Amino acid sequence: MSTGTLYDKVWDLHRVAELPGGSTQMFIGLHLIHEVTSPQAFAALKDMQLSVRCPERTIATVDHIVPTLSQKRPFLDPLAEEMLSTLESNCTKHQINFYGLNSGQQGIVHVIAPELGLTQPGMTVACGDSHTSTHGAFGAIAFGIGTSQVRDVLASQSLAMNKLKVRRIWVDGILNKGVYAKDLILYLIKSMGVKGGVGYAYEFAGPAINALNMEERMTICNMSIEGGARCGYVNPDSITYNYLKGRPYAPKGQAWDRAIEWWGKLSTDSMATFDDEIKFNASKISPTVTWGITPGQGIGIDEVIPILESIPVCERSIAEEAYTYMNLKPGQPIAGVPIDVCFIGSCTNGRLSDLRDAAMIAKNQKVAKGVKAFVVPGSEQVSKAAKNEGLDELFLSAGFEWREPGCSMCLAMNPDRLTGRQISASSSNRNFKGRQGSATGRTLLMSPAMVAAAAITGEVTDVRNLLDVSE
Template identity: 70%
Template sequence: MSKGTLFDKVWDLHTVGILPSGQTQLFIGLHLIHEVTSPQAFAMLRDRGLKVLYPERTVATVDHIVPTENQARPFADSLAEEMMQSLEQNCEEHQIRFYNVGSGSQGIVHVIAPELGFTQPGMTIACGDSHTSTHGAFGAIAFGIGTSQVRDVLASQTLALAKLKVRKVEVNGTLKPGVYAKDVILHIIRKLGVKGGVGYAYEFAGSTFEQMSMEERMTVCNMAIEGGARCGYVNPDEVTFDYLKGRDFAPKAGAWDKAVAWWQSLRSDTAAEYDDVVIFDAADIAPTITWGITPGQGIAINELVPTPEMLPADEQPIAAEAYRYMDLQPGQPIQGTKVDVCFVGSCTNGRISDLREAAKFAQGRQVAEGVKAFIVPGSERVKQQAESEGLDKIFVAAGFEWREPGCSMCLAMNPDKLEGRQLSASSSNRNFKGRQGSASGRTLLMSPAMVVAAAVTGQVSDVRELL
């Protein structure tokens, strides 16, 4: 029975039936695929003699393994080339729309689907990638899935899922200068924990989210998964509609007004019932940075690395592991920590607004000696837009490398990797051990503006001092 939340409404509209397991068989409106989690899924279809049921509901691109320096084919990495060829063949065989390198619209899957207008309110969206929660920014219910589930969606356009509870995460007030959407979600995860959202969908509500652009909302929803939530979403409003209007696959002409009326009806009712509500004040949020080995191990830039006694007993063992791995002492300031590599990009922060903000702080400054700093646009369209605005020239003049689109050093399934014990300031979403390609490499998550501040000072710095 619907409790009047957007989650309940969209779930109920897409329910095909209740399975003997008690799970819901949920229809998936949009299936996004890429080169890493799809080859085995297509092979499983072949083994069973199955076809893709609704190829028109599937959209493909390449992002994870794509090199960002030299994209000449065949790729130098033979495994990456093999994955590329596999996706190209599968899309051709099953007549799936595919945005390949050089198409003008290739990029990170969670960047291109919104910018092309595929992602719309009221949809159910699935992709074999953890950060599919990004699309919830539009008032969609979006899930990251595993390879066998990718097979299920290709074959049946449905998923077997247990219905989630809904937690309303309300943030009110105006963010202070130098504080961004990335800081908001890092703050929420720090407070609620990396397992706090298990079994929940997060509805991000309150005046702070209402004031955010669509790209800022995408940053927040992107990292809902890092707080343990299966998905996160924002109710659609005029900001959503303004962003979508005129995009390639958005409703056109007479269909537009009908679509908007329907999208508005999906918003959570004012009397909606939630399983939990938590409230934060935007005034309490400062530039936030991770110090440890989970996205929940975060502090404000002007705080000290927590001492064990400051933490709950169940968090102390992983904190002890983090101190050792990160070479940080309990009680030391995070500010002033020397950095080796600075990366702006990823499905969290590789959009045009992220690059514009980063360029503001790069302009007229120089990357510190001994620091490798690079900017990776989230898509070919983002790259083209940035170049038309001259952002690439600002970055290059400041000593940053300007790259081709791809996932890059978010997960290092490509040539962009940390080496040895290098410490990275990263605008991506995960700071797990070895995440950026070196088994002993270290990652500090922060906003793009904070990454640039680190790059030009050579150490973890407070971006507010550069304002």
């Protein structure tokens, strides 16, 4: 059993009661909701004649279903319109703060909560979305929940939970040029497997993690769930505090000084014990691309799609399924695979630094003929900041489309989707069968810079080659 970790300390701070069956009632410090997983929770609340316990601790936005071309109301899709209007009326009825379209602060829930300073070290954060693990970047314990649990948080500001084990993932070295946080997390998932993290919270630590900025840390924690870990976190430090300072919900004045003192005590102790520890070296990582149908099926850009015999026996059936579905051959290099659609965005990689990294590649270049490439900022604030730097113009003149904020083609609940057997280079987080809106559509996950490189060349390309050209 772990002791003295940030996870242990935050767990102890939020324990309300021990429940029958051995689970623990945990107070939830921040509850985020959106239009997809909340309507049935509010309906259940109504059926049970319950009210919202702490409306001030729930924050809402709309992200999954919003169109990214025209956001004019009512939406063309009546189902999407119904979902948004249901969320609006639920928030009004229960006095929940809602950051809607054109509020200046709407966006993907995991992008806006950090932007607003809502996510803070030491909190428990829950949201009906598996990528809630993103908020662990701040030293929060953050995890995705289902709709029944959304109902429970609304009704009681708490959840019945079981304590996780803690695995420290220590990353030495430093990421090479052209290798990004996305490559690191894809590499970690590939190494530990998509179920390696089941039952664990991941503590990301070590020199390579400490060197990451907050947006990069969010990318890492975001995809913990793709490695099976419901939550992942980084201990808070001066990079965390500098990011938070001055944001709307961040503490102010003397409270800020007290907050820093408290947050500092939450970090994992030097004498802490872990249930498991694994070490990696960031310097060894190349730009990484998935070739299959799980986020764990990744390879370096200079590698070939693994042959069956090189894959552990227990992974072979899913590998065979992937060869067929992806129509890629074992032994074939991943570099050079032709791309139809390029998507830059999502809660994994839709933040300002992601758009900057991609823009550096797209600058003074043209999207390859026949490729559809589009950029979807993660939030209205990201969009505004990017426009202030001229990134929208840069992308537009390179032949990318510039869209309005939302989840978009990460999961294709809006009109942005693949058609037929199209293959995408995507900065999102999941390459599951059918994930991007076509039952036969194919997804290659990679960093935003790698997506931009694929857009320019029309095929999977080592971004490091283009970086050399641009200098």
